[in-house]
Amino acid sequence: MNDILPEEAATWRLVENVVREVIESYGYREIRLPILERTEVFARAIGEVTDIVEKEMYSFMDRNDESLTMRPEGTAGMVRAGITNGLLHNQRQKLWTVGPMFRYEKPQKGRYRQFHQFDVEAMGYEGPDIDAELIILCARMWEKLGLGRLSLEINTLGTPDTRGKYRHELVKYFSAVKSQLDEDSIRRLEKNPLRILDSKNPDMQGVIAAAPVMIEHLDAKSTAHFDGLKSLLEKADVPYTVNPRLVRGLDYYNLTVFEWITDALGSQGAVCAGGRYDGLVEKLGGKATPAIGWAMGVERLVGLYEACGGKAGEQGADIYIVAVGDSAFDCAFVVAEDLRDRIPGRKVELNLGGGSFKSQLRRADRSGAAYAVILGEEEVARNEAGLKPLRSGEQQLNVALDKLAETVGTRLGN
Ligand code: HAM
Numbered sequence: 001m002n003d004i005l006p007e008e009a010a011t012w013r014l015v016e017n018v019v020r021e022v023i024e025s026y027g028y029r030e031i032r033l034p035i036l037e038r039t040e041v042f043a044r045a046i047g048e049v050t051d052i053v054e055k056e057m058y059s060f061m062d063r064n065d066e067s068l069t070m071r072p073e074g075t076a077g078m079v080r081a082g083i084t085n086g087l088l089h090n091q092r093q094k095l096w097t098v099g100p101m102f103r104y105e106k107p108q109k110g111r112y113r114q115f116h117q118f119d120v121e122a123m124g125y126e127g128p129d130i131d132a133e134l135i136i137l138c139a140r141m142w143e144k145l146g147l148g149r150l151s152l153e154i155n156t157l158g159t160p161d162t163r164g165k166y167r168h169e170l171v172k173y174f175s176a177v178k179s180q181l182d183e184d185s186i187r188r189l190e191k192n193p194l195r196i197l198d199s200k201n202p203d204m205q206g207v208i209a210a211a212p213v214m215i216e217h218l219d220a221k222s223t224a225h226f227d228g229l230k231s232l233l234e235k236a237d238v239p240y241t242v243n244p245r246l247v248r249g250l251d252y253y254n255l256t257v258f259e260w261i262t263d264a265l266g267s268q269g270a271v272c273a274g275g276r277y278d279g280l281v282e283k284l285g286g287k288a289t290p291a292i293g294w295a296m297g298v299e300r301l302v303g304l305y306e307a308c309g310g311k312a313g314e315q316g317a318d319i320y321i322v323a324v325g326d327s328a329f330d331c332a333f334v335v336a337e338d339l340r341d342r343i344p345g346r347k348v349e350l351n352l353g354g355g356s357f358k359s360q361l362r363r364a365d366r367s368g369a370a371y372a373v374i375l376g377e378e379e380v381a382r383n384e385a386g387l388k389p390l391r392s393g394e395q396q397l398n399v400a401l402d403k404l405a406e407t408v409g410t411r412l413g414n
Contacts, residue, residue: 001112001113001114002112002114002299003314006314007161007314008302008317009336010020010312010313010314011021011061011305011306011310011311011312012298012302013312014312015145015263015298015301015302015305015310016098016298016312017047017407018141018144018145019098019118019296019301021142021144022137022140022141023088023118023120024094024096025076025309026094026133026305027094027095027135028095028120028122029093029094029095029096030095030096030097031078031081031095031096031097032097032099033071033074033077033078033081033097033099034070034077034272035070035071035099035100035102036069036070036071037060037068037069037071037076038066038067038068039057039067039068039069040067040154041069041076041077041080041284042057042072042073042076043413044067044248044249044283044284045075045076045079045280045283045284046072046073046076046250046251046252047192047250047251047356048191048253049188049191049195049251050192050195050249050250050251050320051185051249051387052072052073052097052103052122052369053110053250054103055074055104055255056103056104057069057072057093057102057103057104058072058103058104059069060068061306061322063094065079067403070102070113071101071102072101072103072333073100073117073119073250073294074097074101074117074119074295075100075119075250075252075277075293076123076280076284076331077096077098077410078095078119078121078293079121079123079277079280079284079291081124081286082281082284082289083281083284084098084205084287086111087123088123088124088228088281088283088286088287088289089287091124092123092124093121093122093123093124094121094122094123095118095120095121095123096118096119096121097104097118097119098116098117098119098298099116099242100114100115100116100119101114101115101116101117101149102114103115105243108268109265109267109268110196110265110266110267110268110300110303112296112299113295115298115299116297116298116299117237117260117295117297117298118135118291118295118296119294119295119296119299120134120274120295121291121292121294122134122291122292122293123281123289123290123291123327124289124290124291125290125291125292126229126230127225127228127229127255127256127276127290127292127391128225128226128232128256128291129228129232130230130231130253130292131225131229131256131276131339132228132232132236133235134293134294135152135154135229135233135258135294136232136233136236136238138152138173138260138272138294138296139236141150142260145301145305145308145310146305146308146309146310147305147308147310148308149216149262149263149264149304149305149307149308150260150261150262151178151239151241151260151261151262152233152235152238152239152240152241152258152259152260152273153240153241153242153245153246153258153259153260153261154230154240154241154242154243154244154246154256154257155214155215155242155243155244155245155246155256155257155258156193156214156218156222156225156226156227156255156256156257157214157242157247157248157253157254157255157257157275158214158216158217158218158219158254158255159219159221159222159254159255159387160224160279161219162217162218162219162222163213163214163254165217166212166214167193167194167380169212169217169273170194170196170197170212170373171189171190171193171398172185173191173211173212174190174193174196174207174211177207180199180204180207181196181204181207181208181315182201182203182204183200184199184201184314185199185201185204194247194251195228195249195251196208196211197211197247197383198249198337202358207246213244214244214247222314224256225255225256226256227272227329229236229256230242236377240258246258246259248273248275250281250387252277252283253275253277254275254276254277254279255273255275255276255278255280255361256292257274257275257276258273258275258294259272259273260272260273260296262300262304262307262365264303264304265300265304265306265307268300269283270295270297270300271299271300271301272295272296272301273294273295273296274293274294275294275339276290276291276292277291277292277293277294278291280292281282288310298412299357315347315368316347316367316368316369317347317348317349317367317368317369318343318346318347318369318371318372318408318412319339319343319347319348319349319369319370319372319373319408319412320349320350320351320363320364320369320371320372320373321336321339321347321348321349321350321351321372321373321375322351322357322360322364322372322373322374322375323334323350323351323375324356324357324360324376324377325376325380326400327377327380328375328377328380329354329375331375331380331401332350332351332373332375333350333372335385336348336350336384336402338404338405339373339404339405339408342405342406342409343405343408343409343412343414344414345414346409346412348414349367349369351363351364357376359395361388364390366391370388370389370390370391370392370411370412371387371388371389371390371408371411371412372386372387372388373385373386373387373388373404374387374388379398382398383400383401383402384398384399384400384401385398385399385401385404385407385409386398386399387399387404389411
């Protein structure tokens with residue numbers, strides 16, 4: 001779990017603003033959700049036999065002996081909120097949220113125990129038009145952020161029917177090579193064989209590579225949906241690769257799944273990932289509602305932004321007020337509030353804690369301010385302030401206090 005320090009926060013804010021703007025430009029509306037949910041919401045949505053639910057959740061009993069969990073992802077809570085607030089009754093919803101998520105993972109570069117996700121979900125849409133929109137929206141974000149080194153992988157997990165048949169094929173295959181499976185996979189063989197395909201164990205990769213692939217077992221509906229998506233991506237000029245091994249680590253998916261991957265961040269290359277979850281609303285107690293969405297790791301997005309040469313300058317003060325002497329400080333206190341009122345959008349920093357003229361000017365310089373406003377006993381007696389440009393060759397001048405806001409405002413371009 002990391003602290004995000006001021007110089008990093010500036011880049012986060014820049015990146016987040018672009019993401020927010022693009023998401024909203026497609027008509028998605030913000031929703032803010034609790035960090036805690038009942039544990040069963042995640043267990044039922046993500047699946048009992050998944051890494052997240054089996055090993056990674058921060059769960060605890062509250063004072064009422066109810067098991068609560070700090071959200072490991074956003075989709076389950078979004079669906080729960082849609083159901084409990086009646087947002088899905090004969091309505092379609094395009095929603096987004098952002099915030100911290102928690103997974104007890106082995107920390108490494110790009111993989112943290114508290115991380116942040118933008119989460120975008122569309123409920124009530126059958127697709128594949130919305131599938132394509134959600135993916136194209138990402139491509140627009142990458143472009144706006146000036147990001148390269150991202151590639152798109154897509155796959156289909158088929159309809160539940162197809163998936164059932166494919167599951168059967170998988171069990172048959174993995175049972176025949178059971179002696180080569182690791183402990184986790186043997187346990188998953190009966191309960192959740194698709195998860196075996198998601199194994200990170202290097203010793204398992206050979207067996208997995210030879211397993212049957214879903215894409216060869218698709219029914220007509222799944223094929224039509226997948227073809228529809230591919231054709232819209234092609235129309236939008238968004239290149240993709242079909243990766244038949246892409247199964248995702250959560251159980252709620254069907255049909256479309258996708259990941260945006262980068263090679264710029266080492267082994268944690270998935271920046272944004274998602275897919276369709278047509279059965280989830282019903283599974284959590286709502287009316288059957290088709291749905292699709294994605295989540296993007298903000299740490300990874302910021303990492304990629306920096307790897308591509310991006311960095312936000314931290315914006316310092318615009319005006320720094322230097323005040324030497326008691327009556328000058330009293331005057332400066334009033335002047336500072338007045339400048340904040342009358343030069344909107346500018347940062348006005350008042351020297352606090354006293355100090356000599358020289359040390360206050362040094363602080364003014366370090367603050368990044370374009371101008372120092374200087375108030376000494378003499379200036380105050382004359383109802384004036386000194387205006388000292390700190391970054392340009394302009395001359396220092398004296399300005400009447402009642403003209404100060406106007407004079408500095410104009411010079412700052414307000
Ligand atoms: P996910 O693949 O588990 O999917 O996570 C989505 C993204 O969150 C990842 O691609 C990665 O960028 C980021 N992420 C995940 N775990 C970590 C971590 N420990 N540290 C840093 N970043 C991480 C989901 O969460 C689904 N809810 C996505 C979704 C939305 N599907 C449908 N709607």
